[in-house]
Amino acid sequence: MNNLASHPKHKFVHEVSSQRWKRETLVKETRIEKALKTDKSTWKKCKHCGELFPKTNDFWVKNGKKSNGDQRYRTFCGDTPANNCCDLFGRKTPQRNRTRTNADKMKTWRGHLTARKAGSWASDNILIERKIKAGRQLTEFEKIIRSDVLAEVHPLTIEVLLDMLEKQNYRCAETGMKFTLEFPHLNNLSIDRKPGYEYHTPEGVQLVTQWYNKAVGASTREQRDILNEDIKNMGSRQSERVGPDCKSGGIVPE
Numbered sequence: 001m002n003n004l005a006s007h008p009k010h011k012f013v014h015e016v017s018s019q020r021w022k023r024e025t026l027v028k029e030t031r032i033e034k035a036l037k038t039d040k041s042t043w044k045k046c047k048h049c050g051e052l053f054p055k056t057n058d059f060w061v062k063n064g065k066k067s068n069g070d071q072r073y074r075t076f077c078g079d080t081p082a083n084n085c086c087d088l089f090g091r092k093t094p095q096r097n098r099t100r101t102n103a104d105k106m107k108t109w110r111g112h113l114t115a116r117k118a119g120s121w122a123s124d125n126i127l128i129e130r131k132i133k134a135g136r137q138l139t140e141f142e143k144i145i146r147s148d149v150l151a152e153v154h155p156l157t158i159e160v161l162l163d164m165l166e167k168q169n170y171r172c173a174e175t176g177m178k179f180t181l182e183f184p185h186l187n188n189l190s191i192d193r194k195p196g197y198e199y200h201t202p203e204g205v206q207l208v209t210q211w212y213n214k215a216v217g218a219s220t221r222e223q224r225d226i227l228n229e230d231i232k233n234m235g236s237r238q239s240e241r242v243g244p245d246c247k248s249g250g251i252v253p254e
């Protein structure tokens with residue numbers, strides 16, 4: 001502990017995330033309570049403990065989809081501390097016991113995207129709370145994001161991001177530079193809100209290098225275009241100076 005008062009901005013961010021956690025816990029508890037009041041004949045029986053539980057994601061572990069689109073569940077109940085046969089008997093190596101360091105996670109593209117996604121969701125949450133604090137009326141999108149469990153309703157999913165990365169050919173959407181898995185690195189990928197978009201929606205974001213994202217901040221499309229042009233020219237000037245043989249000189253992507 002130190003004697004410094006917490007920064008007002010950090011204090012707000014901390015409050016907002018702890019309030020979010022409390023609201024989400026309440027949403028889940030209410031949902032479980034409601035499910036426990038439904039007709040038991042629709043419940044699913046666990047192959048291990050023989051207990052019946054409502055057929056929802058809160059009580060069962062998902063296991064693909066049926067041909068008609070319905071959710072399929074594992075034969076063991078699971079996923080809540082109250083009924084966790086799946087954790088106890090369903091898996092040979094419980095994932096929960098696996099220790100992965102942050103460095104391990106950052107060895108994969110999925111790991112990089114997952115880390116950045118968390119930041120995007122958190123900043124969307126903060127923006128909504130700032131609007132509420134300012135007495136602004138919320139849009140339908142904002143209401144949904146605020147009143148439900150973020151991980152279950154936010155449209156920017158890991159699948160969307162993995163698809164985006166592949167479509168961008170593992171390169172920055174603005175400079176064309178290649179992303180790197182080496183971490184930490186200036187050329188790590190980051191999720192960039194396109195000019196004119198308020199939230200991190202699939203249409204509203206693109207992947208850019210971290211240094212680019214930090215550099216442009218909230219600048220406009222026009223300002224970005226000028227910067228992009230300057231970067232391009234800097235690269236060609238550089239290669240003129242060092243000659244065509246020196247491949248490492250320019251900033252322009254290969």
Ligand SMILES: [Zn+2]
Nearest residue numbers: 046049077085
């Ligand atoms: Zn069970």
